[in-house]
Amino acid sequence: MNRRAFLGMTAAGAAGVVLGDLLGKTKQILPGGSQVATADVANETISFYGAHQTGVVTPAQNFANIAAFDVTTSDVKELQELMKQWTEMAATLMAGKPLAAEPQDAKFPPTDTGEQIGLDTGKLTITFAVGATLFDKEGVDRFGLRAKKPAGLTEMPIFHKDTLQEQLTHGDIVIQACSDDPMICFHAIRNLAKAARGVAHLRWQQTGQLGVKSQGTKRNLFGFKDGTNNPALNDENFMKNNVWLESGDGAAWLAGGTYMVVRRIHMRIETWDQQTYSDQETIIGRQKVSGAPLDGHAEMDQPKFSEDDQGKMTALDSHIRLSNPRAGESSERERILRRGYNFMENLDDVGRINAGLLFVCFNRNIQTQFESIQKRLTNPKLPDQMLAYTDTTGGGYFAVLPGVTAKGSYLGQGLFA
Amino acid sequence: MNRRAFLGMTAAGAAGVVLGDLLGKTKQILPGGSQVATADVANETISFYGAHQTGVVTPAQNFANIAAFDVTTSDVKELQELMKQWTEMAATLMAGKPLAAEPQDAKFPPTDTGEQIGLDTGKLTITFAVGATLFDKEGVDRFGLRAKKPAGLTEMPIFHKDTLQEQLTHGDIVIQACSDDPMICFHAIRNLAKAARGVAHLRWQQTGQLGVKSQGTKRNLFGFKDGTNNPALNDENFMKNNVWLESGDGAAWLAGGTYMVVRRIHMRIETWDQQTYSDQETIIGRQKVSGAPLDGHAEMDQPKFSEDDQGKMTALDSHIRLSNPRAGESSERERILRRGYNFMENLDDVGRINAGLLFVCFNRNIQTQFESIQKRLTNPKLPDQMLAYTDTTGGGYFAVLPGVTAKGSYLGQGLFA
Numbered sequence: 001m002n003r004r005a006f007l008g009m010t011a012a013g014a015a016g017v018v019l020g021d022l023l024g025k026t027k028q029i030l031p032g033g034s035q036v037a038t039a040d041v042a043n044e045t046i047s048f049y050g051a052h053q054t055g056v057v058t059p060a061q062n063f064a065n066i067a068a069f070d071v072t073t074s075d076v077k078e079l080q081e082l083m084k085q086w087t088e089m090a091a092t093l094m095a096g097k098p099l100a101a102e103p104q105d106a107k108f109p110p111t112d113t114g115e116q117i118g119l120d121t122g123k124l125t126i127t128f129a130v131g132a133t134l135f136d137k138e139g140v141d142r143f144g145l146r147a148k149k150p151a152g153l154t155e156m157p158i159f160h161k162d163t164l165q166e167q168l169t170h171g172d173i174v175i176q177a178c179s180d181d182p183m184i185c186f187h188a189i190r191n192l193a194k195a196a197r198g199v200a201h202l203r204w205q206q207t208g209q210l211g212v213k214s215q216g217t218k219r220n221l222f223g224f225k226d227g228t229n230n231p232a233l234n235d236e237n238f239m240k241n242n243v244w245l246e247s248g249d250g251a252a253w254l255a256g257g258t259y260m261v262v263r264r265i266h267m268r269i270e271t272w273d274q275q276t277y278s279d280q281e282t283i284i285g286r287q288k289v290s291g292a293p294l295d296g297h298a299e300m301d302q303p304k305f306s307e308d309d310q311g312k313m314t315a316l317d318s319h320i321r322l323s324n325p326r327a328g329e330s331s332e333r334e335r336i337l338r339r340g341y342n343f344m345e346n347l348d349d350v351g352r353i354n355a356g357l358l359f360v361c362f363n364r365n366i367q368t369q370f371e372s373i374q375k376r377l378t379n380p381k382l383p384d385q386m387l388a389y390t391d392t393t394g395g396g397y398f399a400v401l402p403g404v405t406a407k408g409s410y411l412g413q414g415l416f417a
Numbered sequence: 418m419n420r421r422a423f424l425g426m427t428a429a430g431a432a433g434v435v436l437g438d439l440l441g442k443t444k445q446i447l448p449g450g451s452q453v454a455t456a457d458v459a460n461e462t463i464s465f466y467g468a469h470q471t472g473v474v475t476p477a478q479n480f481a482n483i484a485a486f487d488v489t490t491s492d493v494k495e496l497q498e499l500m501k502q503w504t505e506m507a508a509t510l511m512a513g514k515p516l517a518a519e520p521q522d523a524k525f526p527p528t529d530t531g532e533q534i535g536l537d538t539g540k541l542t543i544t545f546a547v548g549a550t551l552f553d554k555e556g557v558d559r560f561g562l563r564a565k566k567p568a569g570l571t572e573m574p575i576f577h578k579d580t581l582q583e584q585l586t587h588g589d590i591v592i593q594a595c596s597d598d599p600m601i602c603f604h605a606i607r608n609l610a611k612a613a614r615g616v617a618h619l620r621w622q623q624t625g626q627l628g629v630k631s632q633g634t635k636r637n638l639f640g641f642k643d644g645t646n647n648p649a650l651n652d653e654n655f656m657k658n659n660v661w662l663e664s665g666d667g668a669a670w671l672a673g674g675t676y677m678v679v680r681r682i683h684m685r686i687e688t689w690d691q692q693t694y695s696d697q698e699t700i701i702g703r704q705k706v707s708g709a710p711l712d713g714h715a716e717m718d719q720p721k722f723s724e725d726d727q728g729k730m731t732a733l734d735s736h737i738r739l740s741n742p743r744a745g746e747s748s749e750r751e752r753i754l755r756r757g758y759n760f761m762e763n764l765d766d767v768g769r770i771n772a773g774l775l776f777v778c779f780n781r782n783i784q785t786q787f788e789s790i791q792k793r794l795t796n797p798k799l800p801d802q803m804l805a806y807t808d809t810t811g812g813g814y815f816a817v818l819p820g821v822t823a824k825g826s827y828l829g830q831g832l833f834a
Contacts, residue, residue: 065761102706106695113690114640114705115759120630167764181629186638186761190770194690202770205763212598213537221603223531273530273611278523288531289519342532344482344603345762346622347584353607353619 043120048091050403051256052244055127056337056362057233060218061178063122064208064341064358065185066262067193068171068396069200071134076143080416082199086128086175086192087410093188096121113194116187122180126188128411129260129398131155134172148415151250152259152366156397160378161387168264168394171203176260176360182207204394206264208341208358217291221267221342221355222389224284225291229302229324230338242369243337243362253414256402258362261336261370264343264394267356272389283385285318293320302326319386322376334372336361356390366397460537465508467820468673469661472544473754473779474650477635478595479539481625481758481775482602483679484610485588485813486617488551493560497833499616503545503592503609504827510605513538530611533604539597543605545828546677546815548572551589565832568667569676569783573814577795578804585681585811588620593677593777599624621811623681625758625775634708638684638759638772639806641701642708646741647755659786660754660779670831673819675779678753678787681760681811684773689806700802702735710737719743736803739793751789753778773807783814 046054071079092099100111134142135149155170177188185207193202210218220226231238247255272280281288285303293303295313303314305326314321324331338361345354363369377384401412463471488496509516517528551559552566572587594605602624610619627635637643648655664672689697698705702720710720712730720731722743731738741748755778762771780786794801818829 104694106698107693109691110640110694110697110705115636115638116628117636117640117706118632119628122629167768182626182761183628183759186772190686190690193770194687202764202768205770207761207763209599211533211536211600212539215535219532219534221532223527223534269607270611273607274526276524277521277527280527281523288527289534342600344599344624346624347619351584351619353610353622355603 043096044123045096045121046094046123046125048094048126049405049407051405052403053125053127053257053400054094054403055125055176055178056243056258056339056400057239058123058125058178059233060210060339060341061123061125062180062210062212063182063185064176064178064360065182065189065205066174066176066208066358066360067189067205068131068203069173069175069193069196070203071142071172071200073199074142076145076416078199079143082196083128083412083416084410085195087404089192089195090126090128090188090411091404091407093191094121094124094126096124099191113187113191116184119181119183122184124177124179124184124188126192127176127178127260127400129174129176129257129400130412130415131171131174131396131398133170137172145415148251148253150254150399153399154366154397156261156263156395159374159392160380160383162378162392164395165393168204168206170396171398173200174260174262174396174398182209206262206343206358206394207345208343210341220340220357221269221344222272222280222284224280224286224288226340226357227338228286228291229320231335238335239337242333242335242364245364249364251399253417254399254402257400258364259366259370260398260400261359261361261363261366262395262398263357263359263392265357265359266348266354266391266393268389268391269353269355275389282315283318283389285314285320315385317382317385319377319384322382322384323373325376334369336363336369336373359395362400460513461540462513462538463511463540463542465511465543466822466824468822469820470542470544470674470817471511471820472542472593472595473660473675473756473817474656475540475542475595476650477627477756477758478542479597479627479629480599480602481593481595481777482599482606482622483591483593483625483775483777484606484622485548485620486590486592486610486613487620488559488589488617490616491559493562493833495616496560499613500545500829500833501827502612504821506609506612507543507545507605507828508821508824510608511538511541511543513541516608530604530608533601536598536600539601541594541596541601541605543609544593544595544677544817546591546593546817547829547832548588548591548813548815550587554589562832565668565670567671567816570816571783571814573678573680573812576791576809577797577800579795579809581812582810585621585623587813588815590617591677591679591813591815599626623679623760623775623811624762625760627758637757637774638686638761639689639697639701641697641703641705643757643774644755645703645708646737648752655752656754659750659752659781662781666781668816670834671816671819674817675781676783676787677815677817678776678778678780678783679812679815680774680776680809682774682776683765683771683808683810685806685808686770686772692806699732700735700806702731702737732802734799734802736794736801739799739801740790742793751786753780753786753790776812779817 098112104110132153132155135145158164175192177185179185217225217228243258245254245257295303295308305321308314340360341358343356343358348354361370404411515529521527549570549572552562575581592609594602596602634642634645660675662671662674712720712725714720725731757777758775760773760775765771778787821828
């Protein structure tokens, strides 16, 4: 097995990149009789095992599929068995291995649905998280887990201007599958959902994608760079302070995990596209092409809001100024790790382009980090100008489970102990 | 400019692969201060110009976005102007160039929406086609074009078991954008739709995707290879006989074009996944992993249905046997060029995985090729077994316009002459 360094993989607990097996890496014949030789290319895979789960500080792959599940059983043992089964499956899928050896037993439905055969695993990561309703749903302690509920885990509230749709929001369990191949993400969620039959079923699912081959910071569908000021993935100090949970953080069993916020933000593409170039930059608070601040500093320089307290250069209600007022220590403590994707679906019911941002962030304390920022953005007295061009229709709050450090252990083990 | 050979690009009239410009190919700074050097990688682009449009015999890129438009103007001159504008835009987009030079005029909405800045063009092709309703809609000759209507162009009929939804079906104009980057496909359709404001608007849109890095024939979401028996893209003889229209084919102005059939085929994933491995192979009529026929021949060998007239090895109502009965000359004449994609959306209204096949094919005569095959598959007396696992919800029939051979000419010019 080769091992090699990979951007960001030095962060504490992140798994190494290994070369996995892949069914179907044999000489194939193309339609028309032309042939391609046996592939020499490495099928890059990321190991499932580690103190933290992957898919948090892992450099964002090009595609994501986030799927929320409702647990339908009332038997905690069945839930526990599912977590064990999902643990094994996730390790197998991330290693680029099929879920069953071929030939599979012809008399039964295939254990592995097979659409991924011959595809590279694309650095697949599968990340598991749980929602508040797993611990307490409408006052009912469904699985005897209420006492284990992390202090900071609530259902996502409705912020000013949110238009949450029940069928796109919340969930008992969330699985995030990310890969450089959308078929691999689909295959992972499909097979995990199939294995959960009778115990949990899909509540919602949201796909996301980033530009495939790009230079520098990726762009959102408003045409602006998104993530310019995101922390570096190898900033271990930041991850320790602002992302990873410690045992004193509200639930000892959750140490090594983190809180995940998902928001499905529909962007009003047609309306946005009718705004002037100048207004677009004012609303966001950055230059469109370069991503530089509006006060003349170069791209990565911090804008100097303190020298512009009237908001003459960067409007007080511009998106970036409200998101991060650069108020020193307090702004640093608030900072979150964003790991979002664009989504580009078909038209909605009224014929608008159904596209936007699948906002995903990780933080150590939802209330003092994400919510603190979000409340500023949605303060009815001075709301983020960008809110006029977005509708948040779904998402939720989830607690990302600690990593699984060795075979035999399983996801959420501390929950059932 | 470099030029190089590219699989399938030798087919008559297919455009060469050239290296295009791309805004944003400069040194960029990553979050956290690390840097990447200026890209040396070629941004592969395909030339827009040629006797045939691209996106037909072009090797399938990994992503597609097919968008249908309703023409809303009743002024043929506005329609003609739109075709001229779209021609210029398509040539620019395919060359990997922005639709407007930066800095754009700050007082107006951006001409180019900008989300593609910094991304590779991913061999973008944009293919334009027109539907029967452009010539005659409910008996009305909307643009004085009725006399130009190609003989073989009708609205797609409802085949046995089809569940076509009006808002996902038909359209006056269809644009197919294909690229190795889904953001590039989205950007193309978005900007073409934006430019059409007041003249045409989006009726439906459907995204599709293939596995990113795969060996050999790609697979559909039933886990089977799809396209094993598709003609080779460099088989010029096949394209001449079965794909490209000649001036005697029903409309002289359409010579160099072809007919396109689109069908949005939802696959009942959850139901399929409960069928036994053996039943899945029987329904399709091929081995799942290898794609080989069920009668013992190797992958690319033709199954010998004549030696199995009772259907003991390959069921008479299996998908591949009904699709292509290998009846010699008559089956050869029917053969179509498939260029389909998988689609993987979120859940549907009743919580099922909303995924399937975006079937796309090109043929010289819809009635004697696609429809002849399709009528066999949907014959109520012996329907394709696979129909029990699919629902066709949208699509349409379209005439792909001839290529534009030189600057100054435009798409559909022969239509307005």
